[in-house]
Amino acid sequence: MNKQPETAIIRRITPSLDNARYAIKRAEGEGITVEADIFKEGHDEVTAMLKWRPVGASSWRETPMRPLVNDRWMGTLCVTEPGAWEFTIEAWGDVYFSWLHDFDKKFEAGIRELGSEILEGAGFVAAAAARAGKKSPDGGALKKLSDALKSADAEQASVIAHDSDLAALMTVYSDRSISTTAEPLHPVWVERERGAFAAWYEFFPRSAEGKPDSGSKFRDCLGRIDDAKAMGFDVIYFPPIHPIGTSHRKGRNNSLKCEPGEPGVPYAIGNCKQGVNGGGHKDVAPELGTLEDFEWLVGEARERGMEIAIDFAINCSPDHPYVKAHPEWFFKRPDGTIKYAENPPKKYEDVYPLNFHNDNWRELWDELRDVLLFWCARGVRIFRVDNPHTKPVSFWEWVIAEVKGKFPDTVFLSEAFTRPKMMQELAKAGFNQSYTYFTWRNSKYELAEYFAELTQSDLKEFFRANFFTNTPDILPEFLQKGGRPAFLIRAVLAAMACPVYGIYSGFELCENTPVPGREEYLDSEKYQFKGRDWNAPGNIKDFLTKLNTIRRQNRALQEYANLRIHAAENDQILCFSKATAALDDIVLVVVTVDPWQPQTAFVNIPIADFGIGETEPYVVEDLLTGERFSWRGARNFVSLNPHTRPAHILRIRRLQDRAEGQDVFA
Amino acid sequence: MNKQPETAIIRRITPSLDNARYAIKRAEGEGITVEADIFKEGHDEVTAMLKWRPVGASSWRETPMRPLVNDRWMGTLCVTEPGAWEFTIEAWGDVYFSWLHDFDKKFEAGIRELGSEILEGAGFVAAAAARAGKKSPDGGALKKLSDALKSADAEQASVIAHDSDLAALMTVYSDRSISTTAEPLHPVWVERERGAFAAWYEFFPRSAEGKPDSGSKFRDCLGRIDDAKAMGFDVIYFPPIHPIGTSHRKGRNNSLKCEPGEPGVPYAIGNCKQGVNGGGHKDVAPELGTLEDFEWLVGEARERGMEIAIDFAINCSPDHPYVKAHPEWFFKRPDGTIKYAENPPKKYEDVYPLNFHNDNWRELWDELRDVLLFWCARGVRIFRVDNPHTKPVSFWEWVIAEVKGKFPDTVFLSEAFTRPKMMQELAKAGFNQSYTYFTWRNSKYELAEYFAELTQSDLKEFFRANFFTNTPDILPEFLQKGGRPAFLIRAVLAAMACPVYGIYSGFELCENTPVPGREEYLDSEKYQFKGRDWNAPGNIKDFLTKLNTIRRQNRALQEYANLRIHAAENDQILCFSKATAALDDIVLVVVTVDPWQPQTAFVNIPIADFGIGETEPYVVEDLLTGERFSWRGARNFVSLNPHTRPAHILRIRRLQDRAEGQDVFA
DSSP states (O other): OOSOOOOEEEEEEESOBTTTTBOEEEETTOEEEEEEEEEESTTOEEEEEEEEEETTOSSOEEEEOEEOSTTEEEEEEEOOSSEEEEEEEEEEEEHHHHHHHHHHHHHHTTOOOOHHHHHHHHHHHHHHHHHHOTTSHHHHHHHHHHHHHHTOOHHHHHHHHTOHHHHHHHHHTOOOTTOEEOSSOEEEEEEOHHHHSEEEEEOOGGGTTOOSSSOOOGGGOHHHHHHHHHHTOOEEEESOOSOBOOTTOOBGGGBSSOOTTOOOOTTSBOOTTSSSSSSSTTSOOGGGOOHHHHHHHHHHHHHTTOEEEEEEOOOBOTTSHHHHHOGGGBOBOTTSOBOOEEETTEEETTOBOBOTTSTTHHHHHHHHHHHHHHHHHTTOOEEEEEOGGGSOHHHHHHHHHHHHHHOTTOEEEEEOOSOHHHHHHHHHHTOSEEOOSGGGOOSHHHHHHHHHHHHHSGGGGTOOBOEESOBTTBOOHHHHHHHHHHHHHHHHHHHHHOSEEEEETTGGGTOOOBSTTSSSBTTOTTTSOOOOOTTOTTOOHHHHHHHHHHHHHOGGGGOSTTEEEEOBSSTTEEEEEEEOTTSSOEEEEEEEOOSSSOEEEEEEOOTTTTTOOTTOEEEEEETTTOOEEEEESSEEEEEEBTTTBOEEEEEEEEEEEEETTEEEEO | OOSOOOOEEEEEEESOBTTTTBOEEEETTOEEEEEEEEEESTTOEEEEEEEEEETTOSSOEEEEOEEOSTTEEEEEEEOOSSEEEEEEEEEEEEHHHHHHHHHHHHHHTTOOOOHHHHHHHHHHHHHHHHHHOTTSHHHHHHHHHHHHHHTOOHHHHHHHHTOHHHHHHHHHTOOOTTOEEOSSOEEEEEEOHHHHSEEEEEOOGGGTTOOSSSOOOGGGOHHHHHHHHHHTOOEEEESOOSOBOOTTOOBGGGBSSOOTTOOOOTTSBOOTTSSSSSSSTTSOOGGGOOHHHHHHHHHHHHHTTOEEEEEEOOOBOTTSHHHHHOGGGBOBOTTSOBOOEEETTEEETTOBOBOTTSTTHHHHHHHHHHHHHHHHHTTOOEEEEEOGGGSOHHHHHHHHHHHHHHOTTOEEEEEOOSOHHHHHHHHHHTOSEEOOSGGGOOSHHHHHHHHHHHHHSGGGGTOOBOEESOBTTBOOHHHHHHHHHHHHHHHHHHHHHOSEEEEETTGGGTOOOBSTTSSSBTTOTTTSOOOOOTTOTTOOHHHHHHHHHHHHHOGGGGOSTTEEEEOBSSTTEEEEEEEOTTSSOEEEEEEEOOSSSOEEEEEEOOTTTTTOOTTOEEEEEETTTOOEEEEESSEEEEEEBTTTBOEEEEEEEEEEEEETTEEEEO
């Protein structure tokens, strides 16, 4: 009760995650449209300012909000740099404009005995002059207006009070001494460009050269990286690169028996007999080279305009140095031995899970943070995090904040394939990107519903998808059964629907031999060396190259929440668009989800949303083929063949001009 | 990072107002069904407890929550006493039940080498024994079970582990050392009985005897009170009883000129020449009697099982003692004189508004609190607050908390007829009840929509309506035009739809002469003495008496959020029901909203919701007339006549028994 109590009321701010506990996410340059209920007692005119700033900045940027209806207000801000931002709303009753409102009513009612009112108004203007500073130009101007008002009669005062300069100055120098600022501040995380728009290519460095019986080293990886670059990928993601345990090492196809010479699973991390930093998470497997080799490769990628992402998998093999140094970090049996991982009745004897709530948990958490910082210091800024949903969310919230505190441009991708609320909570806790259910959404209905959920529900505020078509663990049935056309279809869906997407190598070769009856790869390179011809016949490298080129050339495809589903009169044809707010880039994707039969449909283009009149001609250019079609009206016919033309990716070109009887399209 | 960090996640708790900033409201004995998203990393079994207590109690009551779907959980608590309560949720990963789950999976898979697992389980049981206390019966039982487990083989262990006593004990003595408790605590305000169920009767004490040219005194009010009691009302509400100013005193029909002997408007409060406490808000008008007389009347009402509510109107006449003692509390003109109230171009020279943000605001706020406490000390516990929306909400939040801190049974009714968000915010800030838009909702569509909004939207959690049929300021057009049938209709709607409702005296006499073209009373007693025959012919006192009796006899009508609208196949007939959760009281109201013509309709009774089979007979008893009708099926015919039978108020009696070929109904 010491300071003046709240007068304006600010409630139900959107977007807001759990009462501003978590940051919403945006890409650089994206807008945030903020709404709130704003009102005040009595009949004063209310002014509301939307305020925002990078966290740590001393001053706010601000823009006035405007009332919509029923005390709901709206304003839009724009975040211009990557990093942590915050916004809030300040609102107050504006004494001057309230005075003006009452003055006008009396004046319009014919009252001219307004001496006291005019003096009061002059007083408000004089106070604004003082706030502006007596010697400032604005202060001087306000002082003059105040003096003019003071000596004005009612008619003159009415003219002065409606001077547009005065209104502008009184807005700027409004009396905010009893304003209300909404608390808590609303945090915003702004992604750097590659956090918001990227094409990922995952490969095992030991498979770089595709040799069937021995592994490649970091120094052998440039060929694969250049090939990925040629296809248009810009993030190279490596599964774990650390020493691999030998105890209970798994053999081919997850065999419990490992033959001599078999390379082991990179996720069984740690071999205290290897490496210069103990043989755990701060070392590279010697069979891949040295830390210096890795750093050299990171540099080579960077010179190519690419980045290397590594895996942060908190698994320890029984040979991990932590097992000896910190047995208290692990789960123990009654006899004191350390427990291996289980999913009863299955046993994973090659992996020891860590106990994040052990009595010495702080040392464990610090160590894991230090692992991340270690790789950041070696140039890595993107981490794909393995199974984060089996560790406490509070750990992620803490460790991501710690790492971003030192390396703000770090990007974390959550590999949580679990229940939706947990996946969302991890995104709130700080993960920049998330794996999704995309891999298992195949029918038109499923895809349309899921795309809409991701881009049009509240999820869009904080959960940013990274659409992987496949992973070393997931060979979807659709790819197994649908063959090459299925690969084309899934590539179109991933690359067009989501600004961040990825493939796991082998996808470009349409590899699809499963462990029978499972969605897993037979002879997976997780367990063995893998021979491959990276230019094997039937590959879809040209198609992927085309898709990545289209993504780069069309800004609409680089935005996240602009996806809209449109009606297509065939259950096998999905139609969606992505457009920039200015409508200077509109891409319409029409894709079959049937990898076997040709399909045709009438599709319904929302031409009004695209600024095209009902009878106005427009041109659609197929960015895959270069063909151009002249369309008119909303309903248009398409014919797709999964083998030859699985999709139209149509750039919509609006009528720009009609010169000498000739239509010119944008 | 010093204590063990959060492990379970608890989000999106409902009901919750502005992240638990404000209390939800309930009546004594009402349930609160709480839902939340609850989950945890990994695969542990999660336990969640709903916990609640009166504020200040040291220990929690608790009940387990159960999962619904998709990590959404539900539990129901019951608040048993009036006053401030709070609830929260505690959740944790249950190590024992997680162990049991894994043990079962291994056992079912045929594994019998489970020595280590059994020892581990025995350890969990032993730890629970220690938590229960070694010497307690539960501790002893757990210790025995632990010992039995320790020496058991796999088959025996499986039997012991599924002992139902063990499960119950392990639930009670679960290890909560790393539990998460949701913050902040969620406040709940529980109304005392008359705050949740009451019939209000408003009269001006000076009009008690209905004398046309002089006023009655407090000592003359018992007749009116007894009459109200006979009609079934239990709260008597008096407009302001304080000294009335003489400066700019208004005359009859709001005339600016007051004739000698005219009594003045009770809302122009304060006359420093009167009263023993300065002549302001802590005094009674001498023409009504003394403070002792008022206290005597409060006591008389209490002896009749009734309560007197007074008006808290923060208006000051120019003669109020504050004007001299605290000129700084008021708004001033540039020449230093005090401003009267205005709604430009209208002037209200008999009223000075207070400035709640004046430099000496704390003294003002304290004084206003002291006014409320003054009347509380004199036995008043219900305040109808005049125009709260023109004072800061922060003031109300503070002052209501201050008063309830000393007199927890105080009830505040907000007389805010303003925009919906402000009305709602006042309810959140602490007002127990609120005036509504009911007075202006006349058509079936409007009524159905508004009833549903009040009782089925989020509003039901905090905004509790008090349906007034009329007020000294509002004579609705419907009553003006519709005559006596309109009064019957509006009485049915108010009394049946809302547990708290009221009439302003004269309603029972069907007074409906307006100021022409306005929704105001001609010759309003706000400005003059008013002659009345309280038993004038054509009065509806018997009808009101019947309605109030029905309300008292049917618990379903005493609950707030149980109103449901049902289809009636006529735009002039509204059908709604109120039923107890146990369905032991079901009241169906079918009312015409046409005050002129007879109307008929088929109405659709949700018999399934009432536990009545499609072909099952049931009896409806009209509580207004005593008639009984035998119905079967959902669709039934009604015929209403606004002059003779404006409504059916039907108690639904279900088939109870069929004895000797005779149907018996509840």
